[in-house]
Amino acid sequence: MKVTSLEDLRKIKESAKDLTSARSRGATRVIIGMGTCGIAAGAREVMTAILEELDKRGLKDVAVETTGCIGMCQKEPLVDIIRPGEPRTTYGEVSPADAVRIIAEHLVNGHIVEDKVIGQTD
Amino acid sequence: MAFYRAHVLVCKGTGCTASGSPSVYEALKKELERRGLDQEVALVETGCHGMCEMGPIVVIYPEGSLYCRVTVDDVPEIVEEHLYKGRLVQRLLYTTPDTKFKVPHYRDIPFYSKQLRIALRNCGYINPDNIDEYIARDGYEALAKALTTMKPEEVITEVRTSGLRGRGGGGFPTGTKWEFCRKAQGDKKYVICNADEGDPGAFMDRSLLEGDPHAVIEGMMLGAYAIGADEGYIYCRAEYPLAIKRLRGAIAQAGEYGLIGDNIMGSDFSFHLHIKEGAGAFVCGEETALMASIQGERGMPYPRPPFPANKGLWGKPTNINNVETWANVPNIIRNGGAWYASIGTEKSKGTKVFALTGKVNNTGLVEVPMGTTLRDIVFDMGGGILNNRKFKAVQIGGPSGGCLAEQHLDLPVDYESLTAAGAIMGSGGLVVIDEDTCMVDVSKFFLEFTQRESCGKCVPCREGTKQMLLILDKISSGKGRMEDLKILEDLALMVKEMSLCGLGQTAPNPVLTTLRYFREEYEAHIRDKKCPAMVCKALISYVIDPEKCRKCGLCAKNCPVNCIAGDRNTPYVIDQEKCIKCGTCLEVCPFQAVSKV
Ligand SMILES: Cc1cc2nc3c(=O)[nH]c(=O)nc-3n(C[C@H](O)[C@H](O)[C@H](O)COP(=O)(O)O)c2cc1C
Ligand code: SF4
Ligand code: SF4
Ligand code: FES
Numbered sequence: 177m178k179v180t181s182l183e184d185l186r187k188i189k190e191s192a193k194d195l196t197s198a199r200s201r202g203a204t205r206v207i208i209g210m211g212t213c214g215i216a217a218g219a220r221e222v223m224t225a226i227l228e229e230l231d232k233r234g235l236k237d238v239a240v241e242t243t244g245c246i247g248m249c250q251k252e253p254l255v256d257i258i259r260p261g262e263p264r265t266t267y268g269e270v271s272p273a274d275a276v277r278i279i280a281e282h283l284v285n286g287h288i289v290e291d292k293v294i295g296q297t298d
Numbered sequence: 299m300a301f302y303r304a305h306v307l308v309c310k311g312t313g314c315t316a317s318g319s320p321s322v323y324e325a326l327k328k329e330l331e332r333r334g335l336d337q338e339v340a341l342v343e344t345g346c347h348g349m350c351e352m353g354p355i356v357v358i359y360p361e362g363s364l365y366c367r368v369t370v371d372d373v374p375e376i377v378e379e380h381l382y383k384g385r386l387v388q389r390l391l392y393t394t395p396d397t398k399f400k401v402p403h404y405r406d407i408p409f410y411s412k413q414l415r416i417a418l419r420n421c422g423y424i425n426p427d428n429i430d431e432y433i434a435r436d437g438y439e440a441l442a443k444a445l446t447t448m449k450p451e452e453v454i455t456e457v458r459t460s461g462l463r464g465r466g467g468g469g470f471p472t473g474t475k476w477e478f479c480r481k482a483q484g485d486k487k488y489v490i491c492n493a494d495e496g497d498p499g500a501f502m503d504r505s506l507l508e509g510d511p512h513a514v515i516e517g518m519m520l521g522a523y524a525i526g527a528d529e530g531y532i533y534c535r536a537e538y539p540l541a542i543k544r545l546r547g548a549i550a551q552a553g554e555y556g557l558i559g560d561n562i563m564g565s566d567f568s569f570h571l572h573i574k575e576g577a578g579a580f581v582c583g584e585e586t587a588l589m590a591s592i593q594g595e596r597g598m599p600y601p602r603p604p605f606p607a608n609k610g611l612w613g614k615p616t617n618i619n620n621v622e623t624w625a626n627v628p629n630i631i632r633n634g635g636a637w638y639a640s641i642g643t644e645k646s647k648g649t650k651v652f653a654l655t656g657k658v659n660n661t662g663l664v665e666v667p668m669g670t671t672l673r674d675i676v677f678d679m680g681g682g683i684l685n686n687r688k689f690k691a692v693q694i695g696g697p698s699g700g701c702l703a704e705q706h707l708d709l710p711v712d713y714e715s716l717t718a719a720g721a722i723m724g725s726g727g728l729v730v731i732d733e734d735t736c737m738v739d740v741s742k743f744f745l746e747f748t749q750r751e752s753c754g755k756c757v758p759c760r761e762g763t764k765q766m767l768l769i770l771d772k773i774s775s776g777k778g779r780m781e782d783l784k785i786l787e788d789l790a791l792m793v794k795e796m797s798l799c800g801l802g803q804t805a806p807n808p809v810l811t812t813l814r815y816f817r818e819e820y821e822a823h824i825r826d827k828k829c830p831a832m833v834c835k836a837l838i839s840y841v842i843d844p845e846k847c848r849k850c851g852l853c854a855k856n857c858p859v860n861c862i863a864g865d866r867n868t869p870y871v872i873d874q875e876k877c878i879k880c881g882t883c884l885e886v887c888p889f890q891a892v893s894k895v
Contacts, residue, residue, distance in 0.1 A: 178556035180564045182442045185433065188555075192434035196424060198305045198340070199359040210383045223303075227338050231301035239360035240303035242384025 211245030313350025345509020348663030459635030461647030466620030695724025698804030700811030759802030
């Protein structure tokens, strides 16, 4: 392909963005508890579901992080959502299907998935 | 394409490659596959982060954790703990030398947090072998902006406004230089990138070329557009094979996109770029010698005028800039000259990359705003003096530079203040010197270098430096006379005055500055026959304290010239006539009975 205009360059830039976007900590973050207890409760499947959903929706500026046990083992799998200007929302006992809902409703549209929330902190 | 939640960046700069990063990369690749993470964790090669001492360096995003001295054996733990479970591998994190704090984030490491990275902005952050990553970071946007919305004169105005000055040593205003070349008559013009980097210990240009080759290329193209050139050369020393490889790859990739070639982005501007490998002589970094070398002649300077801007390569108007100068240009065109001019001091704008080496805790590349103090560089970023020794001096500017002392620590570093103090910015070598280093020895080291590298064309440089060296040798062997200091100074000033090119004109700087700031050390060598730092071999001796000696015989066993005698009943004694002052006895004595006096 030849770059013959600024638009061409922008197009390459757009498609190249995900090459480096994961390297700047995006304002929007998804954090999955992957301690031993989390993994035993199915956190791995939740993570896979989240990654697939993000991919399907073409969401690039989201940082997906993992974290160790935070001492709420009975509520695992735990997923935290951080959106700019909002408190950190923690969801508990998240199944892969719940995770997809959380991405669609909270991450994309900004509506908290009330039935799964177990806490909010700043 | 899969959603990569994490990126693992493995440094493949020259330093980390030497310490084993390629095998760490392979091990990571295998381990990620084995754990089924290869579809969600991307593995990326980068250029130098400037912290080669701590290499191999591995950085993991989105957290931005930096792991030091990573080995193949650490790989399973990194994958299991960090990438799978989200727990930092504490033992591999960078630890601050003073507080022993393990720093979880790259950007919080003192070495980086005080830096302002403009020229180095992509180094260690992108894969230099993939042009798309450069484009993702706004690459070639400045070129597109210039070609579609700016006249060549406007590009020059922007660079003038920025206040950018040459980073190769001289500090000449870049925009003004471009304007000379723009105005020069000629149907054919050239741009050249000076990547000779001959200063011993300097590696900023190498790291830039390895870590972000496109930035240098884009800068050259902007310069070519501005002055009306259609062809360029990068003159790079052959000792930089990785930089040359990356450059070749980058030029090829830019060519595939049509970003190098004819009628770039549909404009009238065409550009072709060549690499010329140099043999690595210091004098070939001098611009007129460099051009002679590109033309296949012997690398010797010729007198200016005519200046390259009027009569340069193959007699055509030519603009030559240093690697770092070029790398700043795309940032200036993209963000505006006023933005760049807002950084730095009144007369020195923007940032400068320094290669921090010597007796500091953190060695490596640092990019700081002009006007940053030496204290900030040495003590904050550099983490202070190695082994808690006392600071004595910094040698700044390479063999053409000078030594500054404690009283200069709060000096804001810019072109003017350094020149006023007798040193120069040079290309950015910064060697930290502690109390165990002899200043006579330091000036000898640098003078030996320039003396050896003198091309021999003019007498003051060729013979003058030789005479100066003889005097220094006399002084360090305890045979100096007080009058020698005056002769040395006169010779130095003469060489400075009378030499043809910058090599000779600056070669005396280390001697002159040490004479100015550390004269008492020279005098101690001459008057007291003592080397205060205990370095000059002729002026020190090793002695054994009979009170402390336990007669173990270890020193005698290890002495390479068998000059230590003694036995179970008599304390050991060193025969000063035969002793070669290697210091082995001092090292091996378990009871600290040997000392240097
Ligand atoms: C002996 C000697 C060695 C030099 N070595 C280099 C060098 O390695 N790299 C460099 O960029 N400039 C070097 N220079 C400076 C160049 O002559 C020239 O001024 C510079 O490349 C111009 O680019 P700038 O304006 O961007 O600094 C050297 C000068 C002298 C006198
Ligand atoms: S000053 Fe030295 S290096 Fe420069 S031309 Fe003269 S002899 Fe050669
Ligand atoms: S090593 Fe030390 S203690 Fe042993 S004989 Fe030599 S000076 Fe004496
Ligand atoms: S080569 Fe890896 S940090 Fe310099």
